[in-house]
Amino acid sequence: MCALVAAYMVLGAFVFSALEAESQMREAEVARDLRARFAKELWNVTLHTNVIYDVPWRKETNRLVIRFQARRTAFPV
Secondary structure (H helix, E strand, O other), X not given: OHHHHHHHXXXXXXXXXXXXXXXXXXHHHHHHHHHHHHHHHHHXXXXXXXXXXXXXXXXXXXXXXXXXXXXXXXXXX
16 A cells, blocks of 8 residues: 555656646746846847936836836746
């Protein structure tokens, strides 16, 4: 009986791992794309804004950070 329970637990662990692996890979890909887009947008703001007068740069980067955080926490699990 103990061997049967142990086999059931091991089989269940493998099935769970197989089912979750696809979801985790998809989530990692979405997160990677989101970070890459954020970095590109941040770099574009830095290139096109006069950073000596930092108020416009700070406003725009703060807006980007808030949008990034909202998108990062919004995608489905």
